[in-house]
Amino acid sequence: MKPRFKSILSLTALAALQLLFVLPYFFSGALAAEATGAFGPAPVLAAGDYPKVTGVNPRMFVWMAAQMHLWFAAFVLAVPIFVLLLEVVGVIRKEKRYDKVAYEFLRVSLTAYSITAITGGLLLVGLIVFYPDLMKYLSSIFGSTMLLYALFFFVESAALYLYYYGWKPMSSGGLKWAHIGVGLLLNASGTTLMFIANAWVTFMMTPAGVDMAGVFDGNIWHAVRNHLWGPMNLHRFIANIAYGGSIVAAYAAYRFLGASGDKEKAHYDWMGYTANLVAIGALLPLPFAGYWLTAEIYAYSQQMGITLMGGLFAWLFIIQAVLIGALFLAANYYLWCGFKRGVNGERYLKYVRYLAFVIAATFLVWFTPHTLILTPEEASSLGGQYHPLLGPLGLMPAKNIAVNIMLLFTFLSFLLYRRSHRTPTVKWARAGNAMEAALFTAAIANIIFLGVYYGYFTNSVYKVASSVPQVATTLFVIAACLVIEYLMHRNSETAELKWGRVPDRSQYALFLIAVSFTWLMGLMGFVRSAIRQHWHVYSVMRDNSPDAFTPSIAYAAKTVSVGTIIFMAIVAFIFWLSHMGREGEADE
């Protein structure tokens, strides 16, 4: 047996052992409930009901373990989606390079899979050791889904190993399609796992299927289908794809920097670009999933909604705005640097400064806070907390205008990038260009008009409503321009893109995107959890441990930063391991 195979087996055995070890514990609650034939109310706990371990902060332990597990799980769920897509594209286009990249990534995800299981086990142990009563209560309700979870865990493991070790033997003819089927099974079971775990998490935020005292009505479907389950599933699914893309792009960027020849450079440049395109493409619909999530939070409890969007956490969304702005700036920079990959790229370089100006300006509007931080001198000369010029920019309508224009101009960067290597030859090329320009102008005018008119000159009911037609305008322009571009560039003069012809600097944009994604996931995960405030299960089961207080943003940011560094270090280690493994393979 190959040593690598042995190590993987032992890791899987370890993960399985953990599960076997802890599962009976889970079921004890469920079995007790079934034996008595009734579900009790949620336990009321006192500070003494929480076991203490000297030198360990229970919440920090669980927080870190959960965060690590989530990051790795996001990665492990996203990579197979990627790999499967690449494999299918490779089969359709009959190009070997897709297959090669796909296989390279699956190898990485194999190690990451073990670590996901380990961190998951760590989280479970932490929860059982430090919050036994909560876990008992949750397992009395969710016992049956936990069994399902274990089942899918084994299905996913089996599919993953079959998929990986079957790659080479099943690489031709009908077997290839069977192999793709296995990949499909892998993704389906992985996504199902996530949906099941989401039910537990969302139940803690917006409990359903239980009465005020926490007595369960016995129908598991009621508890699973709580308010946030649907939006959370969608939001996490999309975000995972974006996240996986960004990590793959960062990996490619790192290999690009260390590439020895032009051919290798070109390969990793292409890989980084493709992965980044997927990441940014998945990022665009994410805000809408986020809106849905927030709307459901408000629908469940207005109090929870206000805690989220007003007061304490309002500043957290300013931080989010800064990070997403930085992300967009980096993505655009990467595109601009890529202009030189095409033969005609030079002619678009002079427009970059205008694109940059608009994107930076909208970015600045986007993170302008409504309540300003003033020194006493400034406060006295302004005569209040608000600035006559900046005040309106701090409000939602201005931010909606800004973000839509930012999206449009990012798309414009993308259009110019696509034209860097092809010239339309159809007769109506000029008319087509004029049409696109007209579309952009009309869209921007429409977005600004909607925002200004409904945002500042009508009552507040329309303020929120106007964002829908604004977004519709943006999406329409993007779709329409893509259609025009497609028609215009049929049979156009297309020059081969010169992959690898980008400066090293541009690769750092990909690192920034990956780091920002990771950090942002940590921070937004914190606020998602923090709006439960001092509840284990919101409004049903109170947290009476000494750690029940809501931490400040600064505390959370520091925690997330430490977590990000640990996570990044482990990821670097995994990549290094897989690299080592492949060098060994070459020697064999």
Added chain:
Amino acid sequence: MNNFIKVALFSLFIIGVYTLYSVKIIPPITPEEPPKEEASGQPATVEELVALGEQVYNGKGACALCHSPVAGRAPLLENAALIAEDRIKERGYKGKAANAEEYLFESLVDPSAYVVPGFGAAGTKDTVSPMPAVVESAIGLNRTEIDAVIAYLQQLAGVEVTIEVEGLKTEEAAR
């Protein structure tokens, strides 16, 4: 320099900037302590009752979250106890309250009994209140706490506190 070190330093720098921004630039706001689980004993005097009411109003009851000029989601309550008299005489009033105190009680435990015009949930034409009943899950006030809030509102509006305190009553009876 080694590529790995370069990338690691770059990533650390980015994380550092984000941390610095979150910790130093944005204003430090300390979240409120979790509200106390139970009222500390039965209030014995009107002052204690009002003090408890104020505590519940700003803490456990989370009333101030919506009933504030900043949020603008719900009517301000500074004068609520004063104008309650007029509310129950209004033609649109369909509730069961016969006096101001009962009106306040009704508004707390059954917010939709009468909705102040303009403050109904969206699309219900002011027939359904967006406010949760205070006896329900997320807030869950007990009878003493509800009485305390009513007493606090009466004190706030400057009208006579009509809520009777158990301890006070027995004291008077003894006299």
Added chain:
Amino acid sequence: MRLLKFALTSLFFYLLLKAPGFFWDKPIPSSLVSMYMFFIVITVLLVMTITDEGARGLFAPIRALVEDPSKKLVRNAVFVILPLAAVFLAYDGGGLKATPSELRATHPAPPPLTRGYGKTFDLATLENPFRKIEKEDPEAFKSLVKEGGEVYFKNCFFCHGDKLDGRGHYAHALDPKPLPFTGGDTIAQLQESYVFWRILKGGPGLPREGGSSISAMPAWEKELTEEEIWKVILFLYDYTGNTPRSW
């Protein structure tokens, strides 16, 4: 000279952000200006380093300064001046001199009603009962002001100062500083009922946005009578030559 271009572009945007302060006396808060400039400088830097030629051109003068043998004199000068400038900045206090930013509202919105001396005051309609005497009987009014002055110098002047300029003996130890009554920013902008509420309830009575936990002002309702408060208010306005806001 791409480096110069870079510096000039950044400077241009900096001046643009400073313009509302220079020309209109509505400065953009420095906390926000530094945030804006951080991203503007980065954006300009990004735009100028898209191509390798651009990046080389931008950094060429810096590279030459460090590496070019012919620039030895300039190099030595720069490497002496830079540390000296840093030393001067550190000695001078640099950015630390500015008052720290805060989110505190100096004059937060008052509550509509306040309680004291066993009754409820409606701050919207409350008036100084002695104010009408000013016209009816100027002599009596003068003695009222004098009595108010005595109240002031027995209680208030330790912090608010003998010239009512907010610079009393204890003032330097307090943060936020006691407000002056002179000048047009404080009591000149306020109704007497507001001043009454502030004296009555003091720092503890401030709403949270007023920084109730950091203000050192005591609540005077236990120390002074209602009449004494009204008299001291008369004195504050009389001494500083301000007139109370009446709308």
